[in-house]
Amino acid sequence: MLEKTRGIYLHHINYSETSIIARIYTERFGIQSYLINGVRKRKSTFKKNLFQPLFLLDLEVYYRPGRDLQRLKEARLTVPFEHLPFDIVKSSLAIFLSELLLKCLKEEEANEELFDFLFHAIALLDLKKDGIANFHLAFLFHLSRFLGFSPQASNHHQTQFFNLNTASFSASEPQYHQFMDAETTASFKQLFQFDLGKIELLSFNNRQRANLLAQLLKYYQIHMDLAGDFKSLAVLKEVLS
Secondary structure (H helix, E strand, O other), X not given: OEEEEEEEEEEEEEEOOOEEEEEEEEXXXXXXEEEEOXXXXXXXXXXXXXXXXXXXXXXXXXXXXXXOOXXXXXXXXXXXXXXXXXXXXXXXXXXXXXXXXXXXXXOOOXXXXXXXXXXXXXXXXXXXXXXXXXXHHHHHHHHHHHHOOXXXXXXXXXXXXXXXXXXEEEXXXXXXXXXXXXXXXXXXXXXXXXOHHHHHHOOOOHHHHHHHHHHHHXXXXXXXXXXXXXXXXXXXXXXXX
C-alpha cells in the first residue's frame, strides 16, 4: 500500500551496483529499511544528496506490515538545511548522532512524541549559531527521557555523584556500581537547567565536555545495551578539540 510519512535518514549500505538499502526513522512506521533502486546511477529518479545523516525527508513508500525490507517511491527534503551539510562541526555532530540513533531506535511502530523531538532538535542543530559544541550533550540528556531512562532529578541539587546504573544521585560514591565523579556530575547537573534552545548557556571546557560525553555514552550503553564502538566518535573529538 502506498503511504506518506516524514522520515529522518540515518544510514545506508550499498546494494547491487546501483541501489542502496537505507535505514530511515519514520513518523508513522518507526525504524524501517528501504530498498532504493537506481540511486547510484548517473541519471537517477532520486537525488543521491538527499540521503545524508539526519536529513529530514518527506517520503512516499510502499508499506507492507511485517516485511524487513520496504520500498521507496519518492523522497524530497522536508526542511532544506542552510548550514548542517556545509559546517564541519555540525556535519560531524550529525554523523555521530545518526550512528547513535541507529543503535538506539529499534521499534517498528509510530512514536509521535519521539519523532517530534528528533525532528525539531535536528532543525535546531541546523539553525543554532552559539553553543554548538554542547549540542550532542544536551541531545543525549533529553533523548534519554523518550527512551525510558531519564535521570531522576529529585535530589540532584544536594548530592555529588550520579549513579549510572540507577539513574539517580547520591551523596557518597555508590559501591559496586558505575558512577560519575564529582566534577563530571557537576557538569551533568547543568543539563537539567537548559533545553536544546539554550545550549550556549552551558559552561563546559573541552576536558569537561569530553568527560561528560564519555559518561553519557556509558550511561546509554548500560541502559540500552548498545553493541560495539562508535566509529564516528574519533572524528567528532578531533573536530571539537
